[in-house]
Amino acid sequence: GSEATSGDNDRGMLEEVQSSHPDDHEVESVGAEDALEEVRNRRKPVRRQYKIQEVIKRRQILLVQVVKEERGNKGAALTTYLSLAGRYSVLMPNTARGGGISRKITSAVDRKRLKEVVADLEVPQGMGVILRTAGESRTKAEIKRDYEYLMRLWENVRNLTLQSTAPALVYEEGSLIKRSVRDLYNKDIDEILVSGEEGYREAKDFMRMLMPSHAKVVQPFRDTTPIFVRNGIE
Numbered sequence: 001g002s003e004a005t006s007g008d009n010d011r012g013m014l015e016e017v018q019s020s021h022p023d024d025h026e027v028e029s030v031g032a033e034d035a036l037e038e039v040r041n042r043r044k045p046v047r048r049q050y051k052i053q054e055v056i057k058r059r060q061i062l063l064v065q066v067v068k069e070e071r072g073n074k075g076a077a078l079t080t081y082l083s084l085a086g087r088y089s090v091l092m093p094n095t096a097r098g099g100g101i102s103r104k105i106t107s108a109v110d111r112k113r114l115k116e117v118v119a120d121l122e123v124p125q126g127m128g129v130i131l132r133t134a135g136e137s138r139t140k141a142e143i144k145r146d147y148e149y150l151m152r153l154w155e156n157v158r159n160l161t162l163q164s165t166a167p168a169l170v171y172e173e174g175s176l177i178k179r180s181v182r183d184l185y186n187k188d189i190d191e192i193l194v195s196g197e198e199g200y201r202e203a204k205d206f207m208r209m210l211m212p213s214h215a216k217v218v219q220p221f222r223d224t225t226p227i228f229v230r231n232g233i234e
Contacts, residue, residue, distance in 0.1 A: 061166045084150050084157070085173070087182050088135030088143050091150035092128040093158075104133045114143075121147050134183075149210045156209070178206050185214075192218045195227040 056062065068077035084091045101114050114131050117140045123129050129150075135143050157171045164170060173179075177199055185192065185207075192207075194200040200220040208215045221227045 063161050063170070084153055085132075086146040086150045086153075088132055088138050088146040089150065090130045090132060091147070091154060092130070093154045094126065095128040096126045100128070100130045102131060102133050105131070105136050107136075110136055117143050120144075145211065152209050175202065177203050181206055181218075182210060185211075185217075187214075189217065193221040193227065194218060195221040 062080055063082070064078040064080055065082050066076050067079050070076045081095055082093055083095075084093070101111050101118070105111055105114065114135070118129060118131060120140070121129060121144065129147060131143065135146070153171075160170045177194070181192070181203055192203060194203045197220070200218070204215060204218045207218050221230075223230050
């Protein structure tokens, strides 16, 4: 099959349940690796110790997230504690933590303001949200819009999971196009040109989910000259 990439969400069926090491009998909650230092720092050790075989069974179907890719003979590291990264926040759809602020935001004034913003998000019971450092100076409206995008994304992931047959890749976070739109787009940008029909469709669909009213900004690049050459990038 295809390689597991950090941040991907997969629905899988267990063929065998093993501890990663003979002495490793703890189930540990782990955050997703790629943006989610904030999540990693907040994970607390599970108080009770379990054998992994007591928690999950062979042929049990699970929705998991890849937190570390395969290396050599080591398989990918997976977690059932899901985390979806937005521009300013991280949604943890099955971690009942309410809301929180990245520890990297140290200003007492900013932390107080952001706690009020998080409280107003009305995060559903059983979910958690953490504001990332990128959200430190953002307005309540910007943070709310980012949170609403993550809730739409989670609903999409959930629906795809229910429709899929394990094993299946449900959501792939690693796309350069998606990350560029998510992290770089702002209201001062009048147009996003995307070369290639597949890339254009991906950017358009993602913008519809991220900021529906801004989807018209994404346009296909139709010039016969390559897009980088046309814009003097190479």
